[in-house]
Amino acid sequence: MNSSNIWILAEKRNDTVHPVSFELLSKGRELAHRLGGKLVAVIFGKSGGDTRRLLEAYGAQQILELQMNRGLSVHPEVLAEAFCTAVRDFHPSIVLAGATAFGRTLMPLIAVRLKTGLTADCTELSIDPERMLLLQTRPAFGGNILATIECPNSKPQMATVRPHVFRMKKAARTRKAELIARVYSPVLGRVTELVESFIEQEKMDITEADIIVSGGRGLGKPEGFALLNRLAEKLGGMTGASRGAVDLGWYSSAFQVGQTGHTVSPKLYIACGISGAVQHVVGMKSAETIIAINEDPDAPIFQVSDYGIVGDLYEVIPALIEEIGDGEKR
Amino acid sequence: MNILVCMKQVPDTQKIKIDPVKNTLVRKGVPSITNPFDESGLECALEIREAVGGKITVLTMGIPDSECILRDALTLGVDRAFLLTDRAFAGADTLATSYTLGMAIRTIGPFDLLVFGKQAVDGDTAQVGPGVASILECPVITFVTGVRTILSDRIVVERMIDSGREVVSSGFPVAITVVKAKKRLRMPRFTAIIESFDTRVVRLGADDIRADSERCGLKGSPTRVKKVFSPKKHTSVQYMEGSAAEQAKSIVSLFREKGIVS
Numbered sequence: 077m078n079s080s081n082i083w084i085l086a087e088k089r090n091d092t093v094h095p096v097s098f099e100l101l102s103k104g105r106e107l108a109h110r111l112g113g114k115l116v117a118v119i120f121g122k123s124g125g126d127t128r129r130l131l132e133a134y135g136a137q138q139i140l141e142l143q144m145n146r147g148l149s150v151h152p153e154v155l156a157e158a159f160c161t162a163v164r165d166f167h168p169s170i171v172l173a174g175a176t177a178f179g180r181t182l183m184p185l186i187a188v189r190l191k192t193g194l195t196a197d198c199t200e201l202s203i204d205p206e207r208m209l210l211l212q213t214r215p216a217f218g219g220n221i222l223a224t225i226e227c228p229n230s231k232p233q234m235a236t237v238r239p240h241v242f243r244m245k246k247a248a249r250t251r252k253a254e255l256i257a258r259v260y261s262p263v264l265g266r267v268t269e270l271v272e273s274f275i276e277q278e279k280m281d282i283t284e285a286d287i288i289v290s291g292g293r294g295l296g297k298p299e300g301f302a303l304l305n306r307l308a309e310k311l312g313g314m315t316g317a318s319r320g321a322v323d324l325g326w327y328s329s330a331f332q333v334g335q336t337g338h339t340v341s342p343k344l345y346i347a348c349g350i351s352g353a354v355q356h357v358v359g360m361k362s363a364e365t366i367i368a369i370n371e372d373p374d375a376p377i378f379q380v381s382d383y384g385i386v387g388d389l390y391e392v393i394p395a396l397i398e399e400i401g402d403g404e405k406r
Numbered sequence: 407m408n409i410l411v412c413m414k415q416v417p418d419t420q421k422i423k424i425d426p427v428k429n430t431l432v433r434k435g436v437p438s439i440t441n442p443f444d445e446s447g448l449e450c451a452l453e454i455r456e457a458v459g460g461k462i463t464v465l466t467m468g469i470p471d472s473e474c475i476l477r478d479a480l481t482l483g484v485d486r487a488f489l490l491t492d493r494a495f496a497g498a499d500t501l502a503t504s505y506t507l508g509m510a511i512r513t514i515g516p517f518d519l520l521v522f523g524k525q526a527v528d529g530d531t532a533q534v535g536p537g538v539a540s541i542l543e544c545p546v547i548t549f550v551t552g553v554r555t556i557l558s559d560r561i562v563v564e565r566m567i568d569s570g571r572e573v574v575s576s577g578f579p580v581a582i583t584v585v586k587a588k589k590r591l592r593m594p595r596f597t598a599i600i601e602s603f604d605t606r607v608v609r610l611g612a613d614d615i616r617a618d619s620e621r622c623g624l625k626g627s628p629t630r631v632k633k634v635f636s637p638k639k640h641t642s643v644q645y646m647e648g649s650a651a652e653q654a655k656s657i658v659s660l661f662r663e664k665g666i667v668s
Contacts, residue, residue, distance in 0.1 A: 089569070153545055177567040181548040184533040188504055188540035193628035196531040211632065217528055218419030224633040268545045268580065271562060272573040281569045287666065311666060323588070335527065336442075336586040344666060354420050365664070367657065368643075383660065384643045385653045395654035400667050 078167045078231055080113030080208075083140075085159075085173035085182070086131060088120065090275075093127055095284060096174030096239040101134035103201060103242040104172065107210070110203040113169060114138055117253070118162070120155055128253065135247035140166070141257040150270050156185035157262030163190060165258070168232045170210050172201070175236035176283075187234050193227035194234040197339075199241055199362065210235070218335065219358040239283050240341040241362065282331050287313025287344045290333055290360070291321055294349020294370060295389070298326035303393050304348060310400045316340070318350045334359035348389045352377025369393070407460030407556070409451045410517040412507060412538070413444040413479065415472040416528040440475040443523025445591040447584045448479055450553065451521050452592065458556055461485040463514065467495055467506055473607050480602035481594035488514055492611035497624030500529075504537025506622050509615040511542060518578040519561065524549055524585050535583035546581040547574050 087094040108115040117136035173179035187194035200213040210233040227233040289308040308315045317327035335355040345363035368381040378384045423432045464479045467490035476487040522535035539546035555562040562575045646653040661667045
């Protein structure tokens with residue numbers, strides 16, 4: 077029998093859980109309440125005391141541990157098989173995961189195996205009160221339109237959501253979650269082999285930054301990024317770059333924002349010397365507050381910004397750094 | 407090395423406009439292009455063929471006009487081209503598309519390496535590459551930034567993850583989805599353009615690939631588009647006036663209001 081339960085895939089990152097999983101649990105509480113089901117955090121391997129407490133704090137009523145008897149596998153195909161077996165055992169109504177590299181790889185493998193629908197990169201999720209269906213809204217055509225998608229005739233209804241789209245909010249009351257552990261041993265053919273992995277130093281994942289100071293061709297020279305780094309550091313944020321600046325070799329593509337780089341939705345995005353090509357804008361326009369600094373008053377970036385400064389960034393940014401510096405001393 | 411590159415014809419998303427009255431996409435007059443990520447996939451395949459030899463096949467699903475992108479690929483010296491076109495394929499979501507492409511690949515294969523762009527710029531789902539691999543029960547490596555080594559029995563690639571990079575190795579067959587490479591797709595040579603006129607694009611319908619029509623197109627698609635609408639118009643920008651120092655003051659007081667700085 078189908079349940080009305082909502083599963084959130086809790087993504088492990090090193091010894092902790094990826095923040096997007098807590099964001100999804102926060103939203104999931106609201107959806108579970110409307111649907112009248114339980115909110116379940118699903119995690120590969122063991123959850124551990126600290127992780128369990130955190131999942132409970134964000135409202136998980138049940139924690140489902142999917143363990144593989146060969147130990148925690150790194151192969152997406154193995155994880156997908158185990159997850160599908162669990163879905164067939166428990167029949168959740170909805171499965172949500174973060175639209176991280178992990179989620180965007182694993183979820184399509186699961187959805188196709190289960191022959192069900194999957195909606196990528198949702199920006200809004202709600203429940204249709206009459207049919208009790210998950211309404212999934214996402215941008216398409218380079219962000220030019222939004223589409224609301226539903227999956228009326230197959231279960232589970234699956235969706236991924238980018239980090240920072242939903243706000244992390246702890247539950248008003250923390251209750252102890254029921255712990256269920258299942259051990260699966262998926263039968264599998266060939267798998268890929270992870271040879272090496274390079275985790276860049278801490279704070280390297282720009283999709284997780286709350287504040288991003290980003291630079292484009294308008295900086296005029298690579299040294300401009302040193303200035304942006306100083307501002308980012310002052311604000312406790314990270315430095316990003318447009319494709320133009322990355323193509324010129326001024327900054328690492330690991331921090332590129334836009335369609336061919338990362339999609340970010342920080343609390344604050346400061347675009348410096350970025351003209352605002354559509355491909356850049358789709359990667360940052362969901363930021364809560366956008367400030368643009370550009371010499372060209374007609375730069376399209378101003379059309380998506382909340383605040384604009386028409387001026388020389390080499391005058392404005394040092395002035396900003398100085399002004400903030402005073403604030404810290406107070 | 408027998409390589410397949412899956413491609414998609416997409417509207418140039420940079421040039422799309424919204425009808426201000428009806429609030430719908432204006433597709434008329436918007437040029438169609440090869441999905442830029444698939445161009446990176448094709449360049450990757452061409453480089454592999456140069457290094458180890460082999461054949462490249464290109465495959466797309468779409469309206470008859472999608473043949474254009476296959477013809478463009480042929481001018482670069484691609485060996486075979488297949489166009490999946492059938493009314494039964496219309497309205498497919500990522501599941502039905504994965505199934506249809508998977509059945510086609512079974513028909514025209516086998517292949518050692520399946521190359522996909524990580525996503526198409528019209529839908530941006532990044533689901534079809536892993537989806538097809540699942541239909542074919544073939545391993546997949548997503549978000550590949552480059553090929554490190556290719557041997558007769560093994561490929562080693564580098565992929566991008568949120569917090570860094572990974573080096574992944576696999577035997578064949580394997581599917582990879584590639585991110586947009588720094589290097590642009592090469593330009594065709596004049597003689598190759600002329601030579602490509604001799605190659606026919608093979609059209610395939612649902613029956614040719616022995617596809618179950620219940621699993622193709624709209625029928626085979628579990629998801630439904632309920633509503634399409636324009637994003638909320640951005641409220642107009644507020645400009646900061648005065649000298650650089652005054653502008654900076656206004657911005658920082660805004661930061662204080664928002665609690666960004668103390």
